[in-house]
Amino acid sequence: MASKANGPLPPLTDLKCAKLSPEQKRQKAAAAADGAGAASSAEWKVTQAEAKAWFVAAGEANTIGQGAYGETRKYLLPSGRWVVVKEFIAIGGFGREGAQREAKAHLAVWRRSDELCRQCMAEPAAMSFETNPNEGSYTVQSLIRADGMTLQTFEELRDTDLESASRLLMHQMSTEKKIDICKAYGAMRACIAKAHTTHDDLHSGNVLCLTNYPMDDAQLPLYAENKDAIVIEWRVVDWGKAVVYDEPGLDPDAQELCWHSADCTKTHDATYNAGYGYVDGDEDCIVEAQDQIPTQLYPLLFEEDSDCSQAKTAKDCVTVADVFRWVREGFANALNKRIPADLAAATERKAREDRAERKFPDGGGGGASSVT
């Protein structure tokens, strides 16, 4: 289901790209996003000069990220709005190019997203790049935040929960709650797909969790009795590597997700976690690069590869393949598509094999499909 485009992007059907190569389509999509640079009055416009002033005023004390491409700071505007300013390092002029590329992709995704999907991401400012690149290059977006919640990178959350045996709070959640967390991650990924985009950098520092998870030990008693009261909402940042695809986007006639087996060896071990995506109107399969989050979700939520000899049902013996399946189901449901039978079968085989290895009583699960 395509989301409603906002702002001045050209109508999807006007792009007439049916016979273009993927590279030509990419270029045309980029041009379309560029052409939409004449932002609507409702859009939030920020200049390089403003962004630089906010970045400097924020100071190092407000640095929230620092990497090879630059530095990210948060800043409270006098208006009361929290913003994030990213400074891009200007080595060989790349800083300006990197800032423009990210600002454009982020804005295109935002314009193509509906209200629900916009909750998964920060609002980007429509940046102007009026200054000389030597003066620095900046992007601005809203700070993701919510009352009563903290924002953690997935990595921070995972490391905190797994750091000591006295934590492992996520293991203690109900299986239903864990399934919901996996499906919600898949639904967040579907928001990226609905914007006809691949993020291409979904690692544990760019996938964030808005959460009431007790990061401080002092808060632990709050959840002593009820681990299911821990809320995790998925967010995504850093559109620096994103590819914004051309329209017409999700093919309404395609009933199934598509997936790429070409990257996988022929073993179903490799197939169960194959990248999956959606079919666009030209029958191209647009697939998000494989991401590490499902693999990392497994040990965060379940006791990894534990002995299953005492398990009564497959629910007592969850495998990494089950986690992949739930994420994929969340993705497919949000796109209103079916999961291809061969992909589902490979995942099920992998789950059975893993359960058999862990001494699951019926040798891995005969007829019944595993954990639902």
Ligand SMILES: Nc1ncnc2c1ncn2[C@@H]1O[C@H](COP(=O)(O)OP(=O)(O)OP(=O)(O)O)[C@@H](O)[C@H]1O
């Ligand atoms: N809109 C936002 N709201 C809240 N936090 C954000 C936002 N954007 C970025 N961050 C935080 O800043 C960090 C760095 O941002 P981002 O990933 O966009 O930059 P980067 O170029 O990858 O830098 P780094 O190498 O530090 O990851 C993120 O991991 C996240 O913790």
Ligand SMILES: [Mg+2]
């Ligand atoms: Mg990043």
